[in-house]
Amino acid sequence: MPETLLAADETVGEPAVNIAIFGVFVLITLVITFRASHNNKTAADYYAAGRNISGTQNGLAIAGDYLSAASFLGIAGAIALYGYDGFLYSIGFLVAWLVALLLVAELLRNTARFTMADVLAFRMRQRPVRMAAALSTLAVCLFYLVAQMSGAGGLVTLLLGIEGEAAQALVVVLVGALMIIYVLVGGMRGTTYVQIIKASLLIAGALVMTLWVLTEVGFNLSTLLGDAAGNAGEGVDVLAPGAQYGATSTSQLDFVSLGLALVLGTAGLPHVLMRFYTVPTAKDARRSVVWAIWLIGIFYLFSLIIGYGAGALVGPNEIANAPGAVNSAAPLLAFELGGTVLLGIIAGVAFATILAVVAGLTITASASFAHDVYASVIKKGDVPPNGEVRVARITAVVIGAIAIGLGILALQAGLNIAFLVALAFAVAASANLPTILYTLFWKRFTTQGALWSIYGGLIACVGLILFSPVVSGAPDALFPDVDFSWFPLKNPGIVSIPLSFFLGWLGTVLSKETPDSDKYAELEVRSLTGIGAEKAVPH
Template identity: 55%
Template sequence: MTAGTPSTSLWMFAAIVASVLAIVYRVNSRNSSRADYYAAGSAFTGGQNGLAMSGDYLSAASVLGTTGAIAVHGYDGFMYAIAWSVAWLLGVLLIVEMLRNTGRFTLGDVLAFRMRQRPVRAVTAMTTLVICFLFMIAQMAGAGAVVALLLNITSRSGQSIVIAVVGILMIFCVLVGGMRGTTWVQMFKAALLLLCIVLLTVFLLGKFNFDFSAILQQASANNSLGQAILSPGTLYRNNTLDFVSLALAQLLGACSLPHVLIRFYTVPDAIQARRTATWAVWAVVTFNLCAMIIGFGASAVVGSSAILHAPGAENSALPLLAFRIGGQALLGVVAAVAFATILAVVTGLTLTASVAFAHDVYANIIKRGKANPAREIRVARLTAVAVGVLAITGGILANGQNAAFLAGLAVAVAASAHLPSLLFSLFWRRFNTVGAVLSSCGGLSSCLLLIIFSPVVSGSPTSILPSVDFHLFPLSNPGIVSIPFAFLCGIVGTLLGKNTHDEQKQSEMEVRALTGIGVRLS
C-alpha cells in the first residue's frame, strides 16, 4: 500500500527546503568569528534554544520510530519512548548549568578544563566524532525508508540520490548558516513538528469522543497482537535483561550526546541554559504523550498489518494515519515535516563534528592552542564538507540497515564514553587526566567490542552477518556492562594517576561551574 500521490508531497518538500534555505540565508549575516560560527554568539534566549533543543532531540528516528513502535508493539514501544523523556532530568539536575558555565564551544572544553589538554581533548574529539557519525548514518539510512514511502521512490539508486540531496543541503546549511542558521532551522522544524503532532492528537481524540480507553480498545481490536499490546512483553518478553540494558543506556546517554550538549553554548549563561532545558522537557514530554495517543490511534485507525505491509514498515505509522485523517494534504505536511526533521538533525550533527575537530583537534592539539581563529573556522568548514561526504557515502551503504539500532548504539557509546568522565570532572575533586582518558577510552572500546561480539552482528537470523557466528555476549545492547565499566575505569585511572590533579584548576573549575565567575575572561 502506498499513500498519496508523490506530487503533493513533492510540493510540500519543495516548500520546506525553500523555507530552510531562506532561513539559513537570512541569518548568515554575521558568521565571521568563532563564537558566531560555533555557538551563534551565545545570543539565543532560553525559550528559543529550548525549542531548538527539542528539534535536535526529536529526530526522524524518534518521531517516526516511536509512533511506529507504539502502533505495532503497543506498550513496549511506549516504554522505549519514556526513557527519552526521563533522561532529561539527568541533564536538568546535574549537567547543563555547570556545562554552560565551564565550556565554551565543545565537550572537550569541559572535560579537559583541569586536565592535560592534549590527551583528553584527543579522546573526547574521537568519541564525539564516532557518536556523530553513527547517529548521522542512522538518520541518513532512515531517510531512505522515509522517502520510499512518501515519494514512492522504491529503486535503490533513486533513494541514493535522495540521500545525496539531503547531504548536500545539509553541507550548505552548515557552511552558510553556522550554529545560528542551524539553530533557526531547528526552531522552525520543531515548531512545525509540535504543531503538527498536537493537532493530529486533538483530532484523533475528537474522533473517539476524548475517550482514551476507546482508542485502546479499537487499537487492540485492529492489532494482530490483540490485547497483548496493552501490557509489557510484546517486544522484550524473552530478553528482559536486554531491555533493562537498553533503558539504562537511553536514560544515561540521551543527555550525553554531543550535539545536544553543545547546543547549551548558544545561550549566554547558566540561567538561560536552565530555561533551555525546562522548555525542552515540556516539548519532549508533550511530544511523547501525543506519540502515545497517535501510536495507539494509528493501530486503531490504520491497523497494524496495514502499517507493517507499507514500504517503510513501522516507520510508516504516522504518515499513514495522517493520510487516513486528512488525505493527501495532511500526508504532504507530515512528509515534509519528517524531511525537515532529518535535514535539521543531520545539520546539527555535522556542525558538532566539525566544531569538535576544528576546536579540539586542530586548534588545541595540532596548534597547541595557538591557532589563528580565522584558520580554525576554515578548518571547521572543511571538516563539515568531509563529514558530509562521509555521511552521504555511509548513508547510501547503510540504506536498509536498522536505523534504530545504529542510533541506539550511538546513545550507548555516549552513555559509556561521555557521561562517566563528565560527571567525575564536574563532581569529583581528585579526578585526573589518567582517569578521564581511561574512562572515555574504556567506555568507547568496551561498547564497540561488546557490540561486535553481540547477536546483533552475528549468530542469529536477524544479525548483520547471519551466516557466521562469533557472538560471545548475549545482549544486543552493551549499556549494562559498558557504563559501569567506564565508571570503574575512571576510578581506577584516577587512583593510578595518584596526585596529579591540578588543585588550582580544580578550584577555578568548581567556582566557575557554579557561579560563572571567569566565563568571559577566558
C-alpha cells in the first residue's frame, strides 16, 4: 500500500496551481457564456437555444449534463471503497438511457415546446397540471443541485486546504454565484456550449487517467483487481457483491430500490428531458440519445478502472480520511499518478463538470417556474414581451440561493454525492415518469389521475426520504444527533414508484372527467410524427 498521502486536515498538491487551473476553466466558460448571450432574444432562444443544436452537439451536451460530479467523484469513490457494489451505480445510470431512448426522447421532443409540463398538460386541464409538474421539477432539480454543490465544496476543500465550516460554506456560495451568472447571462445556448466543452474535457481526462492506471499495472486487469482487493478494508471483498448492500436483508432491499430509481429515473429527469427541445428534428433527438449512450457508456468503463485504481494505488483508508472522504478518490488518484499538474487538471475538469451541471439544472428549474407557473397559471398566457425570460432569471437567483443553503448542509454531513443524485432519480421516477408514460400511451388518462400520480409520487418519495436514515438517526445522516427515522431504506424508490403508477391509475378510474379523445389523437399524431411541434401549446 502506498504511503499515506494526507491527513484529514491537509491539502493535496499546490493550492496556487489548483487555483490557477480553476481560474482558466472559469474564465474560458464565462467568455463562451457572454458570447452566447448575444443571441438570447426570445424565450425559445433562452430556453431551447433557438432549437438549432445538432444531434451530435446535443448528444455531447446531454453527456455533459448527465456526467455530473456524482459520476466522476462519487462513483469512483464508491468503486474504490466497495468495488462491485459501487460499479452498480454506473450500470444503473447507463441502462436508464435505454428507457429514455425507447420511451420518451423522440416523443417528448415532438410534443413539448419548452418544458415537461407542456407534454403533461397537453390534453389535461392546464393550470393544475402545470403547477404540479413545476413543483416536481423544482424538487428534482433541488435534490440534484444539493449533490453538485456538496461535490464542489468537497473538491475545493481538498485542493485548497480550506479548513472550518465557514470557509467551506463560502466555497459553496462562490460556486452558486458562478452558476447563477452562467444561467442569467448565457441561457440554454451558453449552457449547451459549456456542457459540450466540459463533456469533451471530462472524457479526455478520464481516458488519460485510465491509460495511466493501466500502465502502472502493465495493462493487466487481474493485477489491478488483485491490488485493489489486497488494499481493501478488513472484511470487505471489492470483487464480489455485497460489500455495501449485502450485509442485511434491509440493505439488499435498499439495493433493489436504488436500482429501480436509477433505471427509471433518467426518463423523468426534467433537465435531461429539456435538452431534447433544443434540436430541430425528431431524427436529431434520436441521434443525440445514441451519441449520449456511447459517450456515457465509455466514460463509465473508464470509471471502473479509475475506481479500482484508486483502491489499489491510493488505498481506501487514505480516501476515507481525506477532506471530501469518498468523493476524493479520483483527485487523490490523479495526485498519486501525475503529481500536482495532473491533479490540478483533473480537479479543474471536475470543477467544470459541476459548474456545467448546476447551470443546466438551474435553467431547467427557472424555466419551469417562469413558463409553467408564471406564464401559464398566473398570467394565463397574457405575458408581456420578455416578461417570461425576466421571471426565469429572477427564479434562477432564488433557486441558486436555496441550493447553496442545502449544499452547505450536505457538505458538512459528508454524504456521497452519487448517493444524493440517486435520491433525485427516485423523485424523478416517482413524480414524473408514471405521469409521462400514462399521458403518452393511455387514452383514458385524466387530469385527476395526473395530479394523483405527480403529487402522490412526490409526497411519498420526499416524505420517506425525510423519515429515512439519510436525514436522521445515522452517523452519516444530515442531522446525526437526532433520530426521527422510521422508514428503514435509504432510497424510497421501491415504494414510491409503484405507488405513483397505482395512484395515476386509481385517480383516473375514479375520475368523473371524460377524456378528450380529440386531444389525445392530436397528441398521438404530434408525438409520433412531429407535426405541429413548433406550435405553442394552448393555454
